[in-house]
Amino acid sequence: xxxxxxxxxxxxxxxxxxxxxxxxxxxxxxxxxxxxxxxxxxxxxxxxxxxxxxxxxxxxxxxxxxxxxxxxxxxxxxxxxxxxxxxxxxxxxxxxxxxxxxxxxxxxxxxxxxxxxxxxxxxxxxxxxxxxxxxxxxxxxxxxxxxxxxxxxxxxxxxxxxxxxxxxxxxxxxxxxxxxxxxxxxxxxxxxxxxxxxxxxxxxxxxxxxxxxxxxxxxxxxxxxxxxxxxxxxxxxxxxxxxxxxxxxxxxxxxxxxxxxxxxxxxxxxxxxxxxxxxxxxxxxxxxxxxxxxxxxxxxxxxxxxxxxxxxxxxxxxxxxxxxxxxxxxxxxxxxxxxxxxxxxxxxxxxxxxxxxxxxxxxxxxxxxxxxxxxxxxxxxxxxxxxxxxxxxxxxxxxxxxxxxxxxxxxxxx
Amino acid sequence: xxxxxxxxxxxxxxxxxxxxxxxxxxxxxxxxxxxxxxxxxxxxxxxxxxxxxxxxxxxxxxxxxxxxxxxxxxxxxxxxxxxxxxxxxxxxxxxxxxxxxxxxxxxxxxxxxxxxxxxxxxxxxxxxxxxxxxxxxxxxxxxxxxxxxxxxxxxxxxxxxxxxxxxxxxxxxxxxxxxxxxxxxxxxxxxxxxxxxxxxxxxxxxxxxxxxxxxxxxxxxxxxxxxxxxxxxxxxxxxxxxxxxxxxxxxxxxxxxxxxxxxxxxxxxxxxxxxxxxxxxxxxxxxxxxxxxxxxxxxxxxxxxxxxxxxxxxxxxxxxxxxxxxxxxxxxxxxxxxxxxxxxxxxxxxxxxxxxxxxxxxxxxxxxxxxxxxxxxxxxxxxxxxxxxxxxxxxxxxxxxxxxxxxxxxxxxx
Numbered sequence: 001x002x003x004x005x006x007x008x009x010x011x012x013x014x015x016x017x018x019x020x021x022x023x024x025x026x027x028x029x030x031x032x033x034x035x036x037x038x039x040x041x042x043x044x045x046x047x048x049x050x051x052x053x054x055x056x057x058x059x060x061x062x063x064x065x066x067x068x069x070x071x072x073x074x075x076x077x078x079x080x081x082x083x084x085x086x087x088x089x090x091x092x093x094x095x096x097x098x099x100x101x102x103x104x105x106x107x108x109x110x111x112x113x114x115x116x117x118x119x120x121x122x123x124x125x126x127x128x129x130x131x132x133x134x135x136x137x138x139x140x141x142x143x144x145x146x147x148x149x150x151x152x153x154x155x156x157x158x159x160x161x162x163x164x165x166x167x168x169x170x171x172x173x174x175x176x177x178x179x180x181x182x183x184x185x186x187x188x189x190x191x192x193x194x195x196x197x198x199x200x201x202x203x204x205x206x207x208x209x210x211x212x213x214x215x216x217x218x219x220x221x222x223x224x225x226x227x228x229x230x231x232x233x234x235x236x237x238x239x240x241x242x243x244x245x246x247x248x249x250x251x252x253x254x255x256x257x258x259x260x261x262x263x264x265x266x267x268x269x270x271x272x273x274x275x276x277x278x279x280x281x282x283x284x285x286x287x288x289x290x291x292x293x294x295x296x297x298x299x300x301x302x303x304x305x306x307x308x309x310x311x312x313x314x315x316x317x318x319x320x321x322x323x324x325x326x327x328x329x330x331x332x333x334x335x336x337x338x339x340x341x342x343x344x345x346x347x348x349x350x351x352x353x354x355x356x357x358x359x360x361x362x363x364x365x366x367x368x369x370x371x372x373x374x375x376x377x378x379x380x381x382x383x384x385x386x387x388x389x390x391x392x393x394x395x396x397x398x399x400x401x402x403x404x405x406x407x408x409x410x411x412x413x414x
Numbered sequence: 415x416x417x418x419x420x421x422x423x424x425x426x427x428x429x430x431x432x433x434x435x436x437x438x439x440x441x442x443x444x445x446x447x448x449x450x451x452x453x454x455x456x457x458x459x460x461x462x463x464x465x466x467x468x469x470x471x472x473x474x475x476x477x478x479x480x481x482x483x484x485x486x487x488x489x490x491x492x493x494x495x496x497x498x499x500x501x502x503x504x505x506x507x508x509x510x511x512x513x514x515x516x517x518x519x520x521x522x523x524x525x526x527x528x529x530x531x532x533x534x535x536x537x538x539x540x541x542x543x544x545x546x547x548x549x550x551x552x553x554x555x556x557x558x559x560x561x562x563x564x565x566x567x568x569x570x571x572x573x574x575x576x577x578x579x580x581x582x583x584x585x586x587x588x589x590x591x592x593x594x595x596x597x598x599x600x601x602x603x604x605x606x607x608x609x610x611x612x613x614x615x616x617x618x619x620x621x622x623x624x625x626x627x628x629x630x631x632x633x634x635x636x637x638x639x640x641x642x643x644x645x646x647x648x649x650x651x652x653x654x655x656x657x658x659x660x661x662x663x664x665x666x667x668x669x670x671x672x673x674x675x676x677x678x679x680x681x682x683x684x685x686x687x688x689x690x691x692x693x694x695x696x697x698x699x700x701x702x703x704x705x706x707x708x709x710x711x712x713x714x715x716x717x718x719x720x721x722x723x724x725x726x727x728x729x730x731x732x733x734x735x736x737x738x739x740x741x742x743x744x745x746x747x748x749x750x751x752x753x754x755x756x757x758x759x760x761x762x763x764x765x766x767x768x769x770x771x772x773x774x775x776x777x778x779x780x781x782x783x784x785x786x787x788x789x790x791x792x793x794x795x796x797x798x799x800x801x802x803x804x805x806x807x808x809x810x811x812x813x814x815x816x817x818x819x820x821x822x823x824x825x826x827x828x
Contacts, residue, residue: 015445023433
C-alpha cells in the first residue's frame with residue numbers, strides 16, 4: 001500500500017486561529033483509493049524548515065502533496081524551495097505569463113509585475129491548470145515518488161486535485177480500494193458501545209474498527225482494504241446489520257448521516273410535517289433541520305420562545321404552569337410542544353426548555369437540566385435529561401436529544 | 415525569540431474525520447509569552463516516523479511539545495520512542511504504579527496489568543501529574559532544549575501545561591511578551607480592507623499585520639513582540655483607532671468579538687429588546703444570538719416561518735404580499751419584521767427571507783438572493799443582497815448580514 005505525506009505551507013496556519021483543513025479533504029480522497037496518509041506537516045514561510053520538510057517527505061513516503069505558498073509575493077516560497085529540495089531548477093514559461101496577463105485584463109486590471117513569479121515551473125513538472133485562481137499547480141514523478149504541488153485555497157486546490165491528480169494516483173495505487181462505513185449511535189457511551197459490538201467486529205480481522213465519541217453521539221468507523229469492491233461493500237453491510245441487530249434503534253445511521261438528515265428522511269417518507277418550539281437551544285434545532293436541502297417539504301415552523309411572555313403568547317403555555325412548575329419543567333415542555341402543534345397544525349411537534357448556563361442553575365435544577373417535549377395529534381410526552389458540558393455543548397446535546405426523541409417516536413409509530 | 419514545534423501523535427489524527435486541535439490552544443499560550451510556533455507535525459502510531467520527527471524537532475527548535483500516545487496500549491508509542499529519539503532510557507517508577515492502582519480502586523476497578531506501562535518515565539524527566547487521567551506527562555531540559563510530553567485529551571493536557579510547564583517556558587522566553595488584537599470588518603472585501611489600512615500599518619514596522627477573510631467578514635490581525643506590555647497595548651490601541659477612523663462603522667469589533675456579541679452588547683447597553691423572524695436561515699440567527707450567555711436580557715422571541723402558512727399565521731404577512739411579490743422579496747421581508755415586532759412588542763425586529771439553494775433559484779432570483787428586513791417602533795426598511803457560496807455559506811452569510819444590518823441601525827439611532 002502506498003504511503004502519503006501532506007505538507008501545508010503558510011505562516012497563517014501556525015497561528016492560534018487557523019488550522020489546515022485541506023489535509024482532511026485530501027486524506028478522504030487518498031483513503032478512497034487505498035493510500036494511507038502517514039504524516040502531516042504544517043510549516044510556515046520559512047525556507048530552511050520547508051526545504052527540510054520536503055526533502056524528508058520525499059525520502060520517507062511514496063506520495064507527497066503540498067498546499068499553499070504559490071502566491072505572487074515574497075512570502076510565497078513553495079516554488080523555489082520545493083525545486084531546491086528536489087534538486088531541480090525553475091523554468092520560466094512564457095505561455096503562462098501570457099495567460100496570466102489575459103486573466104488580469106479580463107478582470108479589468110493590468111497584471112502586477114510581481115505575478116510574473118507565477119510563470120515559473122519546476123523543470124520536468126506537469127502544469128496543473130487552476131481555473132479559480134492565478135497560481136497553477138505542478139505534478140512530478142521522481143524516482144518512483146509522486147509529488148503534487150497545489151495552491152492553498154480549497155476551492156482552487158480541490159478541482160485541481162480531482163481533475164488532474166486523482167487518476168494518476170489511482171493508477172499508482174493499483175486495484176486496492178478502501179471502503180468505509182460510519183455508524184452513528186445515540187444514547188450510549190463509547191465503552192458501552194464497544195463492549196456490545198466488539199464480539200461482532202473481532203470476527204472480521206480484515207476490517208479496521210474504531211469507536212469515537214463525537215459531541216453527542218458515538219461513531220463506529222469501519223474500513224476495509226480490498227481488491228473486490230462489491231465483496232467489501234457486502235462485508236461492511238453485514239457488519240452494520242449485525243450491529244443494528246445488537247443495538248437496535250440506538251443506531252440512528254448506518255451511512256454516516258446526521259441526525260437531522262435521518263429525521264428528515266423519516267418525515268419525508270411518511271409525508272408528515274414538523275414544528276419546533278425552542279427555548280434554551282435558541283433556534284439551533286430549526287437551524288439544523290433546515291440545513292438539510294429540501295427540508296421545506298416537512299419543516300413548517302419554529303418558535304424560539306426565549307422569554308416567558310413568548311411562551312405564553314405564541315405557544316399558549318398557561319401562566320399557571322410557568323408559575324407552578326417553572327419555565328424549565330416537564331409541564332412547560334409539554335405545553336410548548338402542544339401549543340406549537342396546535343398553532344402550526346403539524347403532525348409532530350418537539351420542544352426543548354432547559355438551563356444552558358453558565359448561570360441560572362440551582363440545586364434542584366443544575367446547569368444542564370433539559371426537558372424535551374413531543375406532541376402529535378393525540379398526545380404529548382416529555383423526557384428529562386441532565387447534560388454535561390459548557391453552554392455550547394449543552395445546547396448542541398439538547399438539540400440532538402430532541403431530534404433523537406422525535407426519531408424514536410417516529411420509529412415507534414411505524 | 416524562542417522557536418517551538420508541536421507534534422500531535424496518533425493514527426486517528428490522520429483520518430479524514432479528525433484533526434489536531436491541541437496545537438491551536440498551545441500556540442495561543444506560546445504566542446502569549448513570545449514563543450513562535452515554527453512547525454507542526456501530525457504523526458501516526460508509527461515508530462520510525464515518530465522517532466525521526468522527534469529527533470528532527472529537537473535539532474531544529476528550542477521547544478518541542480508532543481501530545482498523545484501515552485495510553486496503556488500497544489499503539490501508544492510516545493514513551494519508548496521519545497526516549498530513544500532523545501538517547502535516553504525509560505525508568506520504572508514504583509510510586510506511579512502504586513498511585514495508578516489506587517486510582518483504579520477508587521473507580522471500583524482493579525488496574526489492568528497493561529496500565530503498568532504508564533509507570534515508565536524517561537530518565538531525568540520531571541513527572542507532570544495528570545489529575546484528569548491515568549497518563550502522566552514528562553518535562554525535560556536537554557542541551558538547552560525544552561521537551562514537554564503530554565497525553566492527547568485536551569482536558570488532561572491543558573491543566574498540565576498551565577500548572578507545570580507554562581511558567582518554565584515563560585522564564586526561558588525571557589521578558590518578551592506578545593500582544594495581539596483582532597479587528598473584524600463587515601461589508602468590505604479582503605483587498606479593499608488591505609488597500610485602505612496598509613498606509614496605517616506600514617508606519618508601525620514592529621507590528622505584524624495580516625488580513626484574512628473568514629466566511630462572512632474580514633479580520634485584521636495585529637501582533638507585536640515587546641518587553642513593555644503597557645506600551646504594546648497602547649500601540650495596538652492606537653492602530654485600532656486609526657483603522658476605525660479610516661473604515662468607520664465597517665469595523666464591528668476591535669477586540670475580536672463575534673457579531674452576535676457586538677449586537678448583544680449594544681442592545682444591553684441601551685436596555686432594548688429584539689425579536690427575529692427567519693425563513694431561509696431556519697433559526698440560525700436565534701441560535702447565534704442565544705449562544706451568548708446573558709442573551710435573555712434582550713432576546714425575547716424568534717419565529718422560523720419556513721412555510722408561507724407560518725408567515726401568514728404567526729407573522730401576519732398578508733397573503734396578497736406573498737402572492738404578488740413572492741416569499742423572497744423586500745415586501746415580505748418588511749412584513750415579516752413588522753409582524754414580528756408587533757407580535758413580540760420588542761424595540762427592534764429583524765427578518766431574513768432568501769434562497770439558500772441548492773434548488774429554488776430562478777433567473778430573476780438566483781440561489782443566494784436574500785432580503786433582510788428591520789423594524790422598530792416607527793418604521794421598517796429592507797436590504798437586498800446576493801450571496802455567493804453553498805447552502806451552508808449562504809445561510810451563514812445571510813445570518814451575518816441580518817445581524818450587521820441591525821448593528822448599523824442601532825449605531826445610527828445612537
